[in-house]
Amino acid sequence: MFSKACPKGMRDILPEDVLIRERVLDTIKRMYRGYGYNQIEAPIIENIELLTGKEGGENEKLIFKILKRGEKLVDCKDNELCDLALRYDLTVPLSRYYANNMASLPTPFKAMQIGNVFRAERPQKGRYRQFVQCDIDIIGESSVLAEADLLSATVGTLTELGFKGFRLKLNDRRLLGLIAESCGFCESAVNDVCISLDKADKIGFDGVRAELLENGFDCAVVDEYLCCVNMLITSDSPLDACLKTLGERALAPINSLKFLLEFMSKQNLDCEVVYDPTLVRGMGYYTGTIFEVALSSVPYAVAGGGRYDNLLGKLIGKDVCACGFSIGFERIVNLIKEMNVDCGDRDKCALIVDANIGNAALIEVYKKAADIRAEGKVCSVIKRINNFGLMLNQLKQAGYGALYTVNIDGECKKFVEKS
Amino acid sequence: MFSKACPKGMRDILPEDVLIRERVLDTIKRMYRGYGYNQIEAPIIENIELLTGKEGGENEKLIFKILKRGEKLVDCKDNELCDLALRYDLTVPLSRYYANNMASLPTPFKAMQIGNVFRAERPQKGRYRQFVQCDIDIIGESSVLAEADLLSATVGTLTELGFKGFRLKLNDRRLLGLIAESCGFCESAVNDVCISLDKADKIGFDGVRAELLENGFDCAVVDEYLCCVNMLITSDSPLDACLKTLGERALAPINSLKFLLEFMSKQNLDCEVVYDPTLVRGMGYYTGTIFEVALSSVPYAVAGGGRYDNLLGKLIGKDVCACGFSIGFERIVNLIKEMNVDCGDRDKCALIVDANIGNAALIEVYKKAADIRAEGKVCSVIKRINNFGLMLNQLKQAGYGALYTVNIDGECKKFVEKS
Structure with a gap:
């Protein structure tokens, strides 16, 4: 077996x-x-x-x-x-x-x-x-x-x-890079720094700091970086703060984010939109805007x-x-x-036919079933099993609201459970 | 690359x-x-x-x-x-x-x-x-x-x-076995015999005969078998002929097939139903009725x-x-x-916006697009590309019947091609 x-x-x-x-x-x-x-x-x-x-x-x-x-x-x-x-x-x-x-x-x-x-x-x-x-x-x-x-x-x-x-978070890979570099990380380190930052919601900023230090990064650089990220998170207008810190080279990504924040807030959707400087997204291939939708x-x-x-x-x-x-x-x-x-699901109807039904009667049952389906309903033809109680329970559980029994001669009768 | x-x-x-x-x-x-x-x-x-x-x-x-x-x-x-x-x-x-x-x-x-x-x-x-x-x-x-x-x-x-x-072909694995055995094949040979018979529509009965002989089967048995299958194919009432040849032990599968022939012919479907004694179906797990639907x-x-x-x-x-x-x-x-x-596909509408459209205008365009979608139509917002002729052709090919151009200020105009 x-x-x-x-x-x-x-x-x-x-x-x-x-x-x-x-x-x-x-x-x-x-x-x-x-x-x-x-x-x-x-x-x-x-x-x-x-x-x-x-x-x-x-x-x-x-x-x-x-x-x-x-x-x-x-x-x-x-x-x-x-x-x-x-x-x-x-x-x-x-x-x-x-x-x-x-x-x-x-x-x-x-x-x-x-x-x-x-x-x-x-x-x-x-x-x-x-x-x-x-x-x-x-x-x-x-x-x-x-x-x-x-x-x-x-x-x-x-x-x-x-x-x-909805809570929509936006960030830009270019900003992630510029912020890290402005604090003293070299370009080739940005990816590793982001991988650690990505864990902030799980391990907290202290955890991120510990991991960056463990990876051999300079303590002063790490602290300046986390201080900068923290400043952005707590700022009332973080994108303006970001522009002030990074200068002109950050203008393009910041303008994109500003537009998207305005655009989404005016879409008649139940959606809060924020710039989240800690949003990283895992995949290696992103180059610009990154975004994530969460629910409150x-x-x-x-x-x-x-x-x-x-x-x-x-x-x-x-x-x-x-x-x-x-x-x-x-x-x-x-x-x-x-x-x-x-x-x-549409109205569901089952025709439960007698186990010994004759051939001619079965053909008539299928004509009746076709008529029911033509009304847009589900209609399943099944043979009655010995354990009829079990069958009824299974049909009710599967959403069959209309049950008919069909006797050996093809006579069809609505099934009403005795109470 | x-x-x-x-x-x-x-x-x-x-x-x-x-x-x-x-x-x-x-x-x-x-x-x-x-x-x-x-x-x-x-x-x-x-x-x-x-x-x-x-x-x-x-x-x-x-x-x-x-x-x-x-x-x-x-x-x-x-x-x-x-x-x-x-x-x-x-x-x-x-x-x-x-x-x-x-x-x-x-x-x-x-x-x-x-x-x-x-x-x-x-x-x-x-x-x-x-x-x-x-x-x-x-x-x-x-x-x-x-x-x-x-x-x-x-x-x-x-x-x-x-x-x-529709042309519906029916057969039964049990009949395939009984016919082969009644002609002298042993039970263990039935599967191989069926594999050869399955090719009849491609290689003809001569081809089937050659393959069976090549596989070492007795010439007299092979000829009797093909003669029997051929008799069934050409018979006016092949299931009765089958019953006559095989006797009582074939009654169950034959009665099933007879019922299905009658059942399907009375289903109010444009469907010709036949018993096809050469129908085999490839899979090894079949044990009884087998069937196939072809189109005329x-x-x-x-x-x-x-x-x-x-x-x-x-x-x-x-x-x-x-x-x-x-x-x-x-x-x-x-x-x-x-x-x-x-x-x-539903009515398809494209809003082709100027490449330099302002942010405020773009927000308005998306509100208009949402209104069009609320009517149950497809509405795609896209920026105009330099090769506008190519863009028009691609949109028409994709079934976009209603094209609108949107200028830099967000003004929307139905696009009518110059003739």
Whole structure:
């Protein structure tokens, strides 16, 4: 006998949960389509070189690799057992997709991608090794219109899904770099400094300080840096303070952020917008604006993204700007399950036929079922099992409100439970 | 620079094709849900032992295997490099899913599964290594009601998708066995005999005869067998002829087939139903009725399935009957593309804003866009690019019927092309 369980870290999704997921997906697709995004699909499998090109940061360590097949495997050297791998996100595949198909795609290109991604993470509650991502991206739009469009589409879609009380955090990778450098870190250290800063919400500023010192950075530099970040956090007008500290070279990112703050506050959405100088976002490929949507009701982000203007250049040979936003689909679904919303399934009717029903009668039952379906209702024909009580309970649990029993001659009678 | 191409045998799907696929999937889900099928989802990855259990026939040779990770890989012996694999169909995963979750599922269980499957086939035109399957299955229904329900749901769904002129072929694995044995083949040879018979439509009866002789079967037995099959094909009432040849032991499968022939001919569907004594279906797990839907307009099957009463027993420890039907989604989509149907996308409107538009004006543009979307229309805001002619062409090609230009002050004007 085989094992009945899923592979470690994977899961079977039960019918009631699939219904909720499908409803959420339908809303996301309808809304993003309404904003002019074009759904595309790339394969789940990519050539392994694409996925190990150092763009994915920590995620690259978590790649599922696929063994070569047939002759390829026989001929291969020890260190080249695999030629393919499962994608760990949708951004790197999107870049390859755009490079491969740019001649057939409009400029700028507004893309929507919904699909499974795979990461061999250490299994933990609520985290799975296969999960769905929902991304929108605008390729070829260098102005802040791209950020504005992505933000309003995403917050609009989350609103349509029933969420409210959004807290939108914005930052810019260029500001993160300028601030660190102005305090004495060298350019090559910025990335490591940001990785530590990113942990501030978990380990606090003291933790960040300890980690930076542990990594060998100069104590005076570290303290000046944390003092500066702290000043920005507590300032009443942090972007003005930022401009004052950094000067003219920070003008472009600051003006973008100022515009986005104003733009989003005027979108008629229940959305608080802030510049957050500690927002980092993990992926290595971001180059400009970065953003994250949180809810006032939960302590984690439900969507995040940013600008990545260099990633496509590695595939196309010349730089093409791009900006993207990803909804945390699994988190959204879990929150919606807690909201206990009605999945809006149609009227459901079951025709429970006698186990010994004759052929001619069964044919008539199916004609009746077709008539019921023509009214837009669900109609399931099933044979009565010995444990009728169990069957009734299961049908009620699955939302069947109208139950009919059909006897051996095909006579149909509404079932009314004795009280 | 990385390769821009997909892995061999894979493909990028362009926006216009994704729209068609989504429309087809929506119809399939809505219809099957209407018949009472419950959508479920199992992971794309399974434990490798499950997929190499000899149930998948030829497909098992085509499995994509996933390399062990981390310590598991370091510790493993040479012949155990892989612990996981990508599913090659939806039936084997369904069996594991049912075994794993049967306590939470109703009896009988009507399942719908839609998802990607993977086969490392030799790349050829129109065949891909990642493709979508759409399956419905009924688990725990031993009577012919299961077959009847699956057939009417599938032909009903294909009708809703716009197809007509169905040709439904039925057979039964038990009859295939009884006929072969009655002609002198031993029981253990039946499978090989069927594999050859399955090729009759490609290599003809002469080709089947040559292959059987080549495989070492007795010439007299082979000739009697082909003579018998030929008699059935040319008979006016082949099921009666079959009963006459095989006697009482063939009564059960013959009665099932007779019922299904009558049932389907009375379903008010444009459907010709025949018993086809040469129908085999490739998978090794079928045990009873097998069926296939073809269209009068194309030479290949668009859906197929059958009864597999033993597969679940290997996972559950006791036999649980099951019957399933699979729509050839990729074939269906290609046929629908040829039918040139309207994808029914909503009115599409584009607001093309001046590249130097001011911030305040842009905020107003987004309010206008929100108003247009509130009317149920698609509205895409994009910045004007230098090559305006190209932009116009791309928008028209993407189905944007209403184009507006927005000047630097936010004034919006309907764009009318000069003739």
